[in-house]
Amino acid sequence: MEEVKLLASASVLRVLYDEKKDIYDVLVEFIRQTISGRSLSAFSSVECVRYLDEDFGFLLPEAIIKSCLRKRLVQTEALTLNNGIYSVSNNFSSSSTFNSDFQESRNEYDEIVQRLHDFCSDNGLLNIRKEEIEESLETYLTRPDKNDKFAKDIANYIIKFENEPGFKDKLDRIEEGLILYTGIRYSPDLSTLGSWRGNLIIFLDSEHLFNATGLNGVLYKTLFDDFNELVNEVNRNKKGGRIELKYLEETSSDIESFFYAAEKIIERKGTIDPSKTAMINICNGCKYRSDVLTKKAEFIAKLARLNISQEVRAEYYSNSDFNVEGSDVLEGLIAELAESNAKNDDISSILKIFTKINVLRKGENNVGIDRIASIFLTESWLPQRMAFSSHVHDGNGAIPFATNIEFITEKLWFKLNKGFGGKSKKPISFDPIIRAKMTISNQVSKSVSSIYRDLSDKYARGEVDKDVLARIHHEIYKAPSRPEDVSIASIAMAHDFLNESYIERVINEKHLLEKQASDGQQAIAELATLRYQSELQKRAPFKAIARRQYAWLRILTYAIIPLALIYAMLSLYSPSDSALSIIFGLASFVSLVISIFRPKKIDSFYWRLSKYWYRKAINKALQRTSR
Known part of the structure; x- marks a missing residue:
């Protein structure tokens, strides 16, 4: 018989339960299929337990199987019982609808697994085998205590397609079938x-x-x-x-x-x-x-x-x-859990x-x-x-x-x-959707707690500063660490916190930003210098003209004009003037000039006048450039 996975069988179990409503009647359908599928003529209850496990993944108590065989198949004379051996009689018939129900459920299961495999492959798990995904999905649904390495990916897959029509119904059938299966497995007497x-x-x-x-x-x-x-x-x-x-x-x-x-x-x-x-x-x-x-x-x-x-x-x-705290038990558990980094004291406390x-x-x-x-x-x-x-x-x-x-x-x-x-x-x-959200929130919560402890230790050792501390605290307080906060939108954020090097990445990002800021400030300063130098070069000719104007004004004031005045006075000289009158006249003229002229004020006036001409020339040049 083709290898059958537990989850596909659980889905069939759920479908048959809707039809039969009696657990014994449901189990009998699986037993009938095993008998007909294997062409059995005689078998024991122990063998029947093994066959159900091999054919459907159902590992059930022998007491349950015995009750089904006796109360449903022996009483209806489909089987006979002699010395613990069940023999198939002529009255035995296989189920007419089981194969179709099973094939439909198997197709649904195969579709879920294939899409899950495609989803994982599209999200970074390039070399993952389909068989690995099947095993992980079964572990995810049946053993939540096990920290399966693909649990996060399975949960992400479920949340992404939660609103797709029919998707949740298929998962519900598997989940509810598992509830029925585990209920049977842990109930030695179904009559109660x-x-x-x-x-x-x-x-x-x-x-x-x-x-x-x-x-x-x-x-x-x-x-x-x-x-x-x-x-x-x-x-x-x-x-x-x-x-x-x-x-x-x-x-x-x-x-x-x-x-x-x-x-x-x-x-x-x-x-x-x-x-x-x-x-x-x-x-x-x-x-x-x-x-x-x-x-x-x-x-x-x-x-x-x-x-x-x-x-x-x-x-x-x-x-x-x-007492289950024996040294052999403790040592065995410590060895078994060695890879999980569980503390010996914690193992001992739990054994108590x-x-x-x-x-x-x-x-x-x-x-x-x-x-x-x-x-x-x-x-x-x-x-x-x-x-x-x-x-x-x-x-x-x-x-x-x-x-x-x-x-x-x-x-x-x-x-x-x-x-x-x-x-x-x-x-x-x-609800498988709720379970998926709990899976993600639990993993995010563990990661946030780990980041928090590592960050506190690094801050105490001086390996991170207050800026990094504040930034990470701000981010992790927004993490979807509660199931009700998990959504498609928050999964991307969750991915950041599930990264083992989250703190180092934030520190590196901070250093990069600081470097970029430093490089940017330096570039701005260099650009300002270049612009300033370019501006100086553009203004240099106008500044030279302004300075020449200023120099010529001073020369005119302090050299040419005085000489012209002296020349004018000398032209007024006549032979009848005595030397004393000439000297007195010159002295009076010099005293007048000194009393009237103020060199500092004149220089300041000429400087302002030169600056005015300089600015006017610059503005005209800028207007021509803008055109």
């Missing part, structure tokens, strides 16, 4: 769908407490409210079990530290990491430390109104059988939480979501990754010690038999 039998304690981490009280924004508050509505639906049924929402002592310590950090920020002894939406909302409007304490009290009061309380202290180490969960479960992890007694709800990737590690996870069908809100919401939805297409409003965590 619609009821909740046991008591469950869900321990919320600090981020979910902030989500519950609205400190992390509207969308995360809605995610929590959708989950909490399902919890309340369980608790409204007096005949079944109950679900309690609590938080661990470790989480309480985290909350105390968080609000203490807020106090220090208000006291100007710290700064806000712009990726921490809850911290921003706590600090907004606070002027004094007492304002933060008031918000902390309001936060605790809101949790109480939501029936969320701190765990009751208990003895978790009295029975070593349930897992021990608490396992003690409350009494080691029972394969009993269905409503019988596991406790689980840790977190959005942190590390505890989710550890929870699925073979060092602590029991394998197929076992409920992990930790999970995210999407997983638990899906399991509650399935267990309560809410279905699709009816009057029930689907949780927004089922």
